[in-house]
Amino acid sequence: MSEPIKITILGPTGRLGRAICGAVIDHAGFELVGAVVRSESGLAQKDIGALLNRDEIGCLTEVSVELAAENADLVIDASTPEMTVIAAERLAALAGPALITGVTGFTEKQNERLENISATLPILRAGNFSLGVAVAETLVRQAATLPAREWDIEISETHHKHKADAPSGTALLLAKAAAGRRGVSLEEAAIWSREGQTGEREIGTIGFAVTRGGSVIGEHSVRFLSELEELTISHRAFDRSVFAHGALEAASWMFNNGGRREPGLYSMQNVVTD
Numbered sequence: 381m382s383e384p385i386k387i388t389i390l391g392p393t394g395r396l397g398r399a400i401c402g403a404v405i406d407h408a409g410f411e412l413v414g415a416v417v418r419s420e421s422g423l424a425q426k427d428i429g430a431l432l433n434r435d436e437i438g439c440l441t442e443v444s445v446e447l448a449a450e451n452a453d454l455v456i457d458a459s460t461p462e463m464t465v466i467a468a469e470r471l472a473a474l475a476g477p478a479l480i481t482g483v484t485g486f487t488e489k490q491n492e493r494l495e496n497i498s499a500t501l502p503i504l505r506a507g508n509f510s511l512g513v514a515v516a517e518t519l520v521r522q523a524a525t526l527p528a529r530e531w532d533i534e535i536s537e538t539h540h541k542h543k544a545d546a547p548s549g550t551a552l553l554l555a556k557a558a559a560g561r562r563g564v565s566l567e568e569a570a571i572w573s574r575e576g577q578t579g580e581r582e583i584g585t586i587g588f589a590v591t592r593g594g595s596v597i598g599e600h601s602v603r604f605l606s607e608l609e610e611l612t613i614s615h616r617a618f619d620r621s622v623f624a625h626g627a628l629e630a631a632s633w634m635f636n637n638g639g640r641r642e643p644g645l646y647s648m649q650n651v652v653t654d
């Protein structure tokens with residue numbers, strides 16, 4: 381049997397990080413070899429298994445990316461945009477393991493920084509690890525060929541009340557797919573919210589609606605509306621494990637049968653199409 385793929389996790393104590401850690405521990409094809417926690421958290425040098433209320437795995441949390449990733453084939457990131465950029469810089473400086481980030485909410489500047497770093501480090505940036513969402517993105521791109529003059533695009537998303545950014549990274553991903561296919565930037569096309577005397581809907585715009593509440597894991601729908609009909613592409617995650625499952629699919633793709641992907645910026649589109 382081939383050696384397990386060795387994984388280090390950034391942000392193991394968060395909702396996504398915990399799910400990915402659990403999936404890595406439970407999967408014979410992977411081994412958890414490190415995890416990075418915030419220095420202020422008081423959770424450094426704890427056994428990662430114990431931190432997750434599981435059996436000890438004999439591997440301690442670190443505050444240093446370099447130490448935690450020392451023995452890793454890949455780093456999976458479930459932390460924050462600031463931490464992602466710092467970690468990417470450190471991994472690139474080390475010529476270290478490739479980075480798979482599931483974090484959302486990057487500023488334009490942070491995205492640019494990741495793009496620059498990807499010239500020397502393979503980075504897979506996945507606003508949503510779900511394979512279904514990756515396919516939805518392809519379908520949205522295809523549907524966006526319907527003429528903007530006739531078909532209005534409206535995107536709605538719902539997430540749990542703890543989510544920090546809006547619209548969700550996935551809503552942005554789907555909107556960018558549609559805008560790109562129409563040959564406009566999302567910034568040009570987006571109507572982020574509506575209130576008061578908004579006037580008539582402008583042709584070619586892409587509207588957003590955001591709902592936050594309860595424990596909803598993630599729901600997205602992209603509606604294409606004409607005077608005569610409607611086409612809706614929608615996706616609903618039933619269980620948070622969908623993200624961990626997709627993260628491991630991304631890890632297998634990035635590991636590339638024991639090889640290493642070339643430096644570059646990748647997405648879940650590569651995972652579902654290559």
Ligand SMILES: NC(=O)c1ccc[n+]([C@@H]2O[C@H](COP(=O)([O-])OP(=O)(O)OC[C@H]3O[C@@H](n4cnc5c(N)ncnc54)[C@H](OP(=O)(O)O)[C@@H]3O)[C@@H](O)[C@H]2O)c1
Binds near residue numbers: 392393417482483507
């Ligand atoms: N791609 C996907 O499929 C997907 C799915 C779900 C969520 N997400 C995104 O993933 C990110 C995390 O979401 P979440 O719901 O898991 O958030 P969360 O519960 O708030 O977890 C964030 C994690 O990051 C850690 N962290 C914060 N600053 C850090 C630092 N400087 N160094 C190391 N770790 C640090 C936190 O540690 P403390 O506990 O010590 O603060 C915590 O473990 C968000 O951007 C979210 O939108 C993506």
